[in-house]
Amino acid sequence: MPKVLVTGGAGFLGSHICELFKSKGWDVIAYDSLTKFELSRTGYNIEKIREYSVKFLESINVNLVAEDIRDNHKLGKYAKGCDYIINCAAQPAMTISLESPGYDADVNIMGTLNVLQVARQLGVPAAICSTIHVYGNGDNDSLDWLIDANYAYSETSDDLLTGQITPLHFSKHSTEIAARSFSESFGSKIFVARLTGMYGERACGGEDHSWLSNFTIRTINNIPINIYGTDKQIRDMLYVRDAARVFYEWFENGQSKPGTYNIGGGIPCILSLKRSLEILSELTGNTQKINHLPSRKGDLWYFVSDTTKAFNSFGWKPTITPDIGIPKLIKWVSDNHDLFIK
Numbered sequence: 001m002p003k004v005l006v007t008g009g010a011g012f013l014g015s016h017i018c019e020l021f022k023s024k025g026w027d028v029i030a031y032d033s034l035t036k037f038e039l040s041r042t043g044y045n046i047e048k049i050r051e052y053s054v055k056f057l058e059s060i061n062v063n064l065v066a067e068d069i070r071d072n073h074k075l076g077k078y079a080k081g082c083d084y085i086i087n088c089a090a091q092p093a094m095t096i097s098l099e100s101p102g103y104d105a106d107v108n109i110m111g112t113l114n115v116l117q118v119a120r121q122l123g124v125p126a127a128i129c130s131t132i133h134v135y136g137n138g139d140n141d142s143l144d145w146l147i148d149a150n151y152a153y154s155e156t157s158d159d160l161l162t163g164q165i166t167p168l169h170f171s172k173h174s175t176e177i178a179a180r181s182f183s184e185s186f187g188s189k190i191f192v193a194r195l196t197g198m199y200g201e202r203a204c205g206g207e208d209h210s211w212l213s214n215f216t217i218r219t220i221n222n223i224p225i226n227i228y229g230t231d232k233q234i235r236d237m238l239y240v241r242d243a244a245r246v247f248y249e250w251f252e253n254g255q256s257k258p259g260t261y262n263i264g265g266g267i268p269c270i271l272s273l274k275r276s277l278e279i280l281s282e283l284t285g286n287t288q289k290i291n292h293l294p295s296r297k298g299d300l301w302y303f304v305s306d307t308t309k310a311f312n313s314f315g316w317k318p319t320i321t322p323d324i325g326i327p328k329l330i331k332w333v334s335d336n337h338d339l340f341i342k
Contacts, residue, residue, distance in 0.1 A: 003027040005079045007069050007115065008088035009062070010034060010053040012203045012210070013129070013195075016244040017086055018062045024248065030057050031078055031089075033068040038093065042206030044217075044340045049204050052339060056202070069111035076118045085126045086247050087115040093208035094133070094168045094298045101167035108171035109178070116182045116190070125189035125255055127247050132196040132264065132303045134173045138162025140301045143232060150267055152236075152306035155194075155260055166298035176260055189258045191250045193243075196264040196303055197271075200240030200325060201332035204339065212237060212276055213329065217340050219280045219288055220333050229295030231274035236265040236304040239320035239328075246316045254314030264305030265318045279322070283330055 004021050008014040009030025018028045034054075039046045057064050067074040069089040079085055089111055091097065097104035112128060119126035135153060139146060140163060153159065161169055175192075182188040198210065205213030207226060218225045246263050271279075281288055310316045333340070 001025065001027050002083045003029070003081055004084045004086060005029045005031055005082045006086045006088060007031045007075075007111075008090065010057060010064060011088060013198060013240060013243055014088035015053060015056060015202055016200070016240045017088065017247055018057060019060055020241070020244045020248055022060050022062060028062045029078060029082070030062050030064045031067060031069070031075065032064065033089070034066050038096065038208065039204065041208060042204065043342070044204060044206070045338065045342050048339050052336070053202075069114060070106060072114045072117065075114050076121065079118050079122060082122065083124055084251055085115055085119050085124060087112060087126065087128050090129060091168075091171070092131070094166050095208045095296070097166050097168035097171065098297060104167045105171050109174050112175040113178055116178055116188065120182060120186050120188050125191070125251065127191040127193065127250065128175055128179050130176050130192050130194045130260070131172050132194050132262065132305065133169060133300055134161065134176065134194065135159050135300070135303065136162035136165055136169060137298060137300045143230070143301050146302045147232065147234060150270065150304065152267060152304045153262065154306040155262055155309055164298055169298065179260075183258050189255050191247070191254065191258055192260040193246060193263040194260060195238065195243060196305055197235035197237040198240050198243050199237055199329055201328060203240065203329065211273065212326070215276060215280055216329050216333050219284055219286050220330070221337070221340055222286065224289040224291055225277070226291045226293050227273060228293050229299060229301065231272065231277070231292070233273045233301045234270060234304065236267065237269045237271045237322050237325070238263065238265045238318060239325040242318040242320050246310065249316045250314050257313040261310045261313070262305040262307055263310060264303075264307060265321070266305055266307050269318060269321055270304055271322055279326060280330070283327060
């Protein structure tokens, strides 16, 4: 039986990856520190959310190891015998990186380096989660043109780290460079996914990231919603099960083509902040209280992925559009109302 270790396995994306690989007959280890730091900023019921995550993994017979990715010795110990390592453990928020750049670098850079080193020692492939924020925000001033053009960014774009960068830009781009260095120096098979706009069941997003989840939770629970800058901001929304699937399909079909890939919903899944709020109000019947506030440092106002490279390299493409995915998110939030109320 093949075996995979998923760091951040009790988190949003990580738990879906664990679920997918388990359904494929793999032995799965979810390696997660179960930190409450990011959740503590949401105002949700932290203890219940953590309990929910643990019980979910138990329900699908995934082995949960409560350890930190920054502990190289422990990571190596639990990765022994694994055929694949997927790194979902991260500090994902621009806001937190600005407040604590050392913590951001420690988790994102040193944690990723530990994964790469362990994968190299074991001689197994590894997958790394990056972000479309590495492109920077230098095109914010071209928002209207980008929207009119339905512009999609490819991996060959020269627009990396444009505009006003933050410690998150630094740490995430550093992980991509580290992955490339291990591939070129040691022949390691490393897949880097530049992810965008994920949403779906088990997302407990707050203002720091995962805005569609944040808007859904706040709409259903009648909590005011803050918009920073402009509600014309655009993402190509990526349903979490499509995101999880890419890590399986690369392992099965793409190991001969390691490298960096844009992983998003593409043009069919384009959604603005304004339109997402309208859809949520229409589907729930709730009226939202929306506050318009000044823009934040480092925010990226437009991104749409060109996913041609992933399709041509190993056959992956997104399949779930927002008209199908958003009702699933709404149902999950409604069914788990107690997670968001203290």
